Amino acid sequence: xxxxxxxxxxxxxxxxxxxxxxxxxxxxxxxxxxxxxxxxxxxxxxxxxxxxxxxxxxxxxxxxxxxxxxxxxxxxxxxxxxxxxxxxxxxxxxxxxxxxxxxxxxxxxxxxxxxxxxxxxxxxxxxxxxxxxxxxxxxxxxxxxxxxxxxxxxxxxxxxxxxxxxxxxxxxxxxxxxxxxxxxxxxxxxxxxxxxxxxxxxxxxxxxxxxxxxxxxxxxxxxxxxxxxxxxxxxxxxxxxxxxxxxxxxxxxxxxxxxxxxxxxxxxxxxxxxxxxxxxxxxxxxxxxxxxxxxxxxxxxxxxxxxxxxxxxxxxxxxxxxxxxxxxxxxxxxxxxxxxxxxxxxxxxxxxxxxxxxxxxxxxxxxx
Amino acid sequence: xxxxxxxxxxxxxxxxxxxxxxxxxxxxxxxxxxxxxxxxxxxxxxxxxxxxxxxxxxxxxxxxxxxxxxxxxxxxxxxxxxxxxxxxxxxxxxxxxxxxxxxxxxxxxxxxxxxxxxxxxxxxxxxxxxxxxxxxxxxxxxxxxxxxxxxxxxxxxxxxxxxxxxxxxxxxxxxxxxxxxxxxxxxxxxxxxxxxxxxxxxxxxxxxxxxxxxxxxxxxxxxxxxxxxxxxxxxxxxxxxxxxxxxxxxxxxxxxxxxxxxxxxxxxxxxxxxxxxxxxxxxxxxxxxxxxxxxxxxxxxxxxxxx
Numbered sequence: 001x002x003x004x005x006x007x008x009x010x011x012x013x014x015x016x017x018x019x020x021x022x023x024x025x026x027x028x029x030x031x032x033x034x035x036x037x038x039x040x041x042x043x044x045x046x047x048x049x050x051x052x053x054x055x056x057x058x059x060x061x062x063x064x065x066x067x068x069x070x071x072x073x074x075x076x077x078x079x080x081x082x083x084x085x086x087x088x089x090x091x092x093x094x095x096x097x098x099x100x101x102x103x104x105x106x107x108x109x110x111x112x113x114x115x116x117x118x119x120x121x122x123x124x125x126x127x128x129x130x131x132x133x134x135x136x137x138x139x140x141x142x143x144x145x146x147x148x149x150x151x152x153x154x155x156x157x158x159x160x161x162x163x164x165x166x167x168x169x170x171x172x173x174x175x176x177x178x179x180x181x182x183x184x185x186x187x188x189x190x191x192x193x194x195x196x197x198x199x200x201x202x203x204x205x206x207x208x209x210x211x212x213x214x215x216x217x218x219x220x221x222x223x224x225x226x227x228x229x230x231x232x233x234x235x236x237x238x239x240x241x242x243x244x245x246x247x248x249x250x251x252x253x254x255x256x257x258x259x260x261x262x263x264x265x266x267x268x269x270x271x272x273x274x275x276x277x278x279x280x281x282x283x284x285x286x287x288x289x290x291x292x293x294x295x296x297x298x299x300x301x302x303x304x305x306x307x308x309x310x311x312x313x314x315x316x317x318x319x320x321x322x323x324x325x326x327x328x329x330x331x332x333x334x335x336x337x338x339x340x341x342x343x344x345x346x347x348x349x350x351x352x353x354x355x356x357x358x359x360x361x362x363x364x365x366x367x368x
Numbered sequence: 369x370x371x372x373x374x375x376x377x378x379x380x381x382x383x384x385x386x387x388x389x390x391x392x393x394x395x396x397x398x399x400x401x402x403x404x405x406x407x408x409x410x411x412x413x414x415x416x417x418x419x420x421x422x423x424x425x426x427x428x429x430x431x432x433x434x435x436x437x438x439x440x441x442x443x444x445x446x447x448x449x450x451x452x453x454x455x456x457x458x459x460x461x462x463x464x465x466x467x468x469x470x471x472x473x474x475x476x477x478x479x480x481x482x483x484x485x486x487x488x489x490x491x492x493x494x495x496x497x498x499x500x501x502x503x504x505x506x507x508x509x510x511x512x513x514x515x516x517x518x519x520x521x522x523x524x525x526x527x528x529x530x531x532x533x534x535x536x537x538x539x540x541x542x543x544x545x546x547x548x549x550x551x552x553x554x555x556x557x558x559x560x561x562x563x564x565x566x567x568x569x570x571x572x573x574x575x576x577x578x579x580x581x582x583x584x585x586x587x588x589x590x591x592x593x594x595x596x597x598x599x600x601x602x603x604x605x606x607x608x609x610x611x612x613x614x615x616x617x618x619x620x621x622x623x624x625x626x627x628x629x630x631x632x633x634x635x636x637x638x639x640x641x642x643x644x645x646x647x648x649x650x651x652x653x654x655x656x657x658x659x660x661x662x663x664x665x666x667x668x669x670x671x672x673x674x675x
Contacts (some may be wrong), residue, residue: 006471007473211449
């Protein structure tokens with residue numbers, strides 16, 4: 001027990017005396033989550049649009065007002081002729097032009113039918129799709145209101161509801177993603193580097209020639225980084241709740257427990273990596289290549305796994321991050337309970353056990 | 369007297385099937401309990417490989433070895449419980465203070481600084497004024513003292529010191545050897561390796577090792593005695609040219625530079641008068657030639673040339 005305590009203490013000395021790494025460990029999560037949350041978001045806010053209103057009646061004015069009032073659009077130009085449309089697109093000032101035909105409100109009242117033309121700049125197809133979607137929603141809203149007033153029977157209106165994330169906020173997607181990425185990086189990379197450092201500075205030789213048991217060595221190497229990762233987890237949660245307005249909808253303790261499980265999986269990965277790398281640089285590079293890239297590409301939060309070809313889908317199953325990302329999304333965003341995530345949790349438990357077993361078996365009690 | 373270390377026909381090779389390097393080639397020797405035994409040889413002679421096999425860090429390719437009666441392969445756990453090891457490369461935590469390093473190593477060896485303080489006291493008092501200083505900021509000599517304290521703190525019965533004085537200044541080297549003499553008095557068996565031949569004289573017995581082979585094992589005195597022939601010390605005003613000319617002289621067996629003199633061994637039929645005539649012909653001035661007693665280095669050179 002004494003051996004264990006002094007070893008953990010020593011490990012913390014290493015961490016706290018290396019100011020640069022310390023700064024990276026604690027600032028990286030905050031910087032990344034804010035970066036992903038604000039700057040690199042894929043939602044579209046305040047798009048500039050232009051309006052060509054050939055009708056100028058009660059309805060068009062209201063629709064224009066609604067578009068302008070929403071946080072997605074900024075009506076900044078009023079066009080006067082059809083010819084202006086092409087010019088304004090070419091100038092790149094707007095992303096969408098809304099065209100109302102003459103006698104818009106009239107035809108809506110008398111023939112119950114009116115048309116609006118939404119012209120979007122589809123050189124960026126994703127943005128174009130998204131903003132026309134937004135605009136359609138706003139116009140539908142207005143239409144519903146009109147219907148409510150005039151009470152025309154038998155009209156089937158599709159009702160769209162965006163569950164769990166009604167405002168379609170990108171941050172809802174990124175918080176679990178960044179959480180996954182940071183935990184796997186900190187836990188796995190730091191653990192592997194910490195063990196390999198002992199080899200590199202030669203202290204491993206003396207530690208091996210001591211009565212210290214390999215299991216104790218491994219556990220006491222892992223504990224400090226599990227603890228650090230938990231601190232990071234709390235930081236991420238605080239930042240996401242307070243700055244990014246992403247709430248923890250599910251049970252906080254369940255979320256913490258699942259995160260602890262994932263941290264243990266990541267630390268086991270780090271132990272594995274430390275088994276077959278010899279220098280700190282090697283360990284770092286290997287962690288980056290084998291953890292960061294799969295997490296980013298196959299973790300599911302950058303690119304949806306369902307749309308990948310099946311070999312990649314199959315490979316994604318062995319990426320622990322994928323499972324943890326599913327858990328966090330379910331628990332944190334959807335607010336689901338353990339009964340909904342036990343399968344994913346079981347996968348992580350199994351992965352940890354296998355990794356721990358391998359790294360313990362492969363632990364070298366000698367130098368070569 | 370009990371035998372502390374037994375090495376029998378140890379072979380160690382490195383590399384793949386295509387290209388193997390033999391680091392230790394059929395080495396055998398014994399070290400008695402309480403002995404200060406030196407492994408003397410240049411870099412690459414196989415000293416570190418031998419130490420790593422004896423400290424259970426490497427497996428030998430062939431042969432057996434035991435420390436304190438325990439086999440280094442089969443009973444490696446028992447061996448680890450009773451040896452102290454100071455590897456060649458500085459292996460303390462640079463970012464931990466002197467005190468923290470010592471406490472750490474004491475604890476992982478299941479002991480405490482207080483328990484065995486008397487053992488390290490003499491050494492530790494010298495570095496105690498700097499106990500709050502980080503190990504990375506210590507001088508080379510102090511680092512070695514701290515490393516020795518860390519290797520000693522659990523009162524090992526056999527102490528392995530792999531080139532403890534390499535890269536340490538002359539004064540600290542002397543101090544270090546004084547410390548080893550004191551440790552020997554406490555009954556600890558010490559196996560020490562060094563590339564410095566002058567340190568061999570400070571050991572009880574030495575093994576001269578070269579290219580993975582032991583050339584001679586004996587007390588330093590006996591090794592010196594076994595030197596064959598009369599050794600001369602010679603110098604002149606132009607030392608480099610002198611060395612070259614002496615090596616070309618037909619009566620020369622060997623000539624090596626040795627401090628301010630060259631050590632020269634002549635063939636039996638050669639004599640000093642003829643040598644001086646030869647050197648005068650070569651325009652050497654200020655020649656000083658005298659008989660000298662051989663030291664370990666001369667013996668090493670002689671053994672090396674013989675093989």
